[in-house]
Amino acid sequence: MIKHITDQEIEQIINNNEKLILVFGKGTNCSVCHAVENRVNTDLLAKFANLDVYYINIDENPLFRGKHLVFSVPALMLFDSNREILRESRIINFTQLEKVLNLYFNN
Secondary structure, eight states: OEEEEOHHHHHHHHHHOOSEEEEEEEOTTOHHHHHHHHHIIIIIHHHOTTOEEEEEETTTOHHHHHHTTOOSSSEEEEEETTEEEEEEESSOOHHHHHHHHHHHHOO
16 A cells, blocks of 8 residues: 655554554655655565555655654655664665565565
């Protein structure tokens, strides 16, 4: 599932969710964000169809940026039961992200 959300919605989702979710923080004029978004939508979701992905525009939602200390975009944050377990920012290491997702979904 892919959904574009605001900072109020994402805080409710993070606090009330007991499964693994991926939050993708992106910027308005970020060309790298578009490339990473495409890779998440095609490659990552093809391998991990049960993963819920939430997109948040960091420029339009400064409360999320401040609370979660997002200093650069793109930023991928993986949450499990209200805990951030992985963060990849600016240069995304998809190999590391896939290793962590394999641990959760294939065990």
